[in-house]
Amino acid sequence: MQVHKSVMLERCITLLTPAIERNTNPIVVDATLGLGGHSKAILEKFPEVRIVGLDRDQSAIQIAKENLQDFSERITIIHAVYNEIPAVLDTLGFKKVDGILFDLGVSSLQLDQADRGFSYSQAAPLDMRMDQSEPLSAAVIINTYSKGELIRVLRNYGEEKFASKIADNIIKARNNGTLNNTNDLAELVKTSIPAATRRTGGNPAKRTFQALRIEVNNELKVLEAAIPAGLDRLAVDGRMVVMSFQSLEDRIVKRFFADASESKSPRGLPVEMAEFAAKFKLVFRGSESASEIEIENNSRAQSVKLRAIERIAA
Ligand SMILES: C[S@@+](CC[C@H](N)C(=O)[O-])C[C@H]1O[C@@H](n2cnc3c(N)ncnc32)[C@H](O)[C@@H]1O
Incomplete structure (x- = not known):
């Protein structure tokens, strides 16, 4: 069980x-x-x-x-x-x-099923859909949203101070084909954030993952x-x-x-x-x-x- x-x-x-x-x-x-x-x-x-x-x-x-x-x-x-x-x-x-x-929120089941893409600590497809029959996944957001839309999501749903820098890097990485899974995203967020900030407040990817999850599932x-x-x-x-x-x-x-x-x-x-x-x-x-x-x-x-x-x- x-x-x-x-x-x-x-x-x-x-x-x-x-x-x-x-x-x-x-x-x-x-x-x-x-x-x-x-x-x-x-x-x-x-x-x-x-x-x-x-x-x-x-x-x-x-x-x-x-x-x-x-x-x-x-x-x-x-x-x-x-x-x-x-x-x-x-x-x-x-x-x-x-x-x-x-x-509210996700269950341990969802976090533990690596392929669902909820967890930033395991490599997985950019999915994050609670209902997998819905069309909007994290990959769709990452690959199709404009910079402005990405900033809105990261600011409003992740309260992310470095939203603009992360959005810039998402657009660069998707154009280069280097943003394909949750590990790539977690790494991208880490490098988008000043080193001093990185040392405080837990995993810097947490806010971006929260923001995407909220957007994916409305x-x-x-x-x-x-x-x-x-x-x-x-x-x-x-x-x-x-x-x-x-x-x-x-x-x-x-x-x-x-x-x-x-x-x-x-x-x-x-x-x-x-x-x-x-x-x-x-x-x-x-x-x-x-x-x-x-x-x-x-x-x-x-x-x-x-x-x-x-x-x-x-
Ligand atoms: C924290 S878990 C609930 C755990 C449960 N109380 C237990 O003790 O086993 C949250 C669950 O709510 C579901 N959920 C999240 N948002 C939902 C929504 N808007 N409508 C229906 N279910 C939702 C998730 O799929 C997840 O299975």
Whole structure:
């Protein structure tokens, strides 16, 4: 069995428990099923729960189906992008759900399958597609985007200070035929960055790889659509838990959660009118991180930021 160490597993379950236990037939959406670690723990703990598990990666779906075969009567596994939550729930005839979990980003499976091109530490084709049936791969971006487009991607999605230099070098290298795989790209980024900067802050290729991955999978736009769409389908007392692993995603989650949990009363009204009252409340302020012990045992947990919100009114 392939393993992915699920991040903040106990904490996710604890946060979802009140939302699940209040209903006799609870429904939970696992928006990022992956290998099914979180879903399995939820199915084991709550015998009445029914899960709708989504993933945009066919190979993750395949493995999740095997890992969760003992629970096949209580989990519906669907190949979909998580901004399709409303359409998936409509098809299944579920109006509202009790819990929604997002464990964003890539799984260990995706990082470990070298040929997927997600990892800058292994030589692989420039791919990075979470759904390999989609046409846009990292190679298409690297080989066809203009300098301006490359700079936009690297700046907006990688917060890369040396975007212009990297874009210049990408264009030179692609014209010379020397940019063919992830190793070539990682090396190109390294040589595009001043030596002094190279010595600080980890592998310099990390930001470029993140940027390309976000562009390939349209990750931020999809998340911006998925969070409000998911909140809309939460039942009263239902909860959404989101784990992000990089600041661009966490900022989106934070913004939507802050907006949803704010009163919309016009300023200066002496009393809050029900129609303007917030329909959600934050389960706790800010974000939570993984414990030191978990981080020691699972390096993926190092950058996690977990946020949770509860619907308090219809
Ligand atoms: C970190 S893993 C989830 C791991 C899972 N919670 C577990 O414990 O096994 C994230 C998964 O979300 C999937 N994913 C990422 N973005 C997605 C999206 N927009 N729609 C659907 N699935 C997505 C990835 O393919 C990956 O399998």
